[in-house]
Amino acid sequence: MTQFRAILGKDLRLEIRSGESTIALIALSLLILVVIVFALSQAGARGTEAGAGALWIAMLFSGMLGAVRALSSERDNGTIYALLVSPVDRTTIYFAKLTAAVVFMAIAEVAAVVLMVLFFNLNFDFGLLRMLPILALGVIGFGALATVLSAVSGHTRMGDLILPVLAVPLYVPALIAGVKASAAMLSGAPFTSAAIWIKILIAFDLLFVGAGYLLFEFVIAEN
Template sequence: MALRFRPAGVPGEVSGARARGARVSAPRVRATHRAPSYFADAWRIARKDLLIEYRTRSAFLAATVFAVLAVVIFRFTWDPTAIPAMDLAPGVLWVIFTFSGLLGLNRSFGLELAERAYDGLLASQVSREAIFTGKVIANLVFVLCVQTLALPAVALFFDLPVGPSWGIIVAIVLLASLGLSAVGTLFAAIASNTRLAELLLPMMTLPFFVPLVIPAAQATAVVLRGQPIAEGMAWLKVLLAFDLVFVFACIMVFPFTIEE
């Protein structure tokens, strides 16, 4: 009688074991990596953009020079006898914040498109929402850095009493800057695929900046005049409402504005 040997691990052995009632465990596959979270991806993208800007500093220097020059021009063309500083300074402050931020938004996607890195980013497993959030964080940090230099300059040149109300002004600036960064990032992504990105970006963003800048400037004026903060709460509520609407709307719309 000839004996036939079956190599171990073949299907016949498994089926034989099942026929004998033995318990066969399925092979285990060890996970080699864990999918990164949404916020981890967003932070990596923001960190990458901030490191690029830190090494070059081109957009930051351009925005800072623009902010300082704008403050000087407004100061020396201002007639103190015609318009009080408390009435002029809030508008000057937010005009400078708005246009200096546009200089940084132009570079949100420009460098990646030039080096074809944006295609690799879209081909990765990073969600579109995480890409947008990371870009917004980087732009928000950029805008806040410029505002950190512009706000003391405006307070110095226009002799504004910002000391007692510094915390409230910072809160207003943070709220408005978040909305400006979200809207600007969305339209920077749309304009980056066109030939006239530098021209189209201000044309598309400025109409949407108005609902954010007006309540921010009005609330800032109330604080600088020394009025009770309750008188500016209506403007703060409007600013917060537009922030929520713009941020969530931009997150939802962004995946449809980019193509691989």
């Protein structure tokens, strides 16, 4: 636990000092939302469904950036080797990096929710609060997937290119579930109406976190 706290504390401290990841994530979310708003306004589609879809797409791409940064900053400095030769368990590194990625994504997600409400003419009401647990599930699941895949892609020459190719198809079922559940919450439908989508999200979270726990040790090593 001390080592987990040390790695997470170090990552958060570095992020507070540089703001690199969070600012980039918020900027990317803003860009994606603006593009989608303009695209959908041409098609005449607005409202909860479109807003939820735009929000999850923004989360998907900004999340990818957040997870990559959590590990690539270690690779850029070579400090990943210091972590690997230290007596820290690989799974501790994984959960510290996952937690850091989730924190960065959550900050970006709060900004994205505010932008979504403004851009899609939604209200700051109870529906947003009801959507938060669903977004949290999305952030955890995608953070887990992207963290383990960024460890894989870090070994390849075209790592930044390979990550979305690997991550997006794997996440599509959870993405659909997340959009459906979020739209239901925003439109004021009862929780039960979105139960199946929430269950799918939970199942994918367990799958991705579990896979990361089991695989990280093997994918982070150089050989």
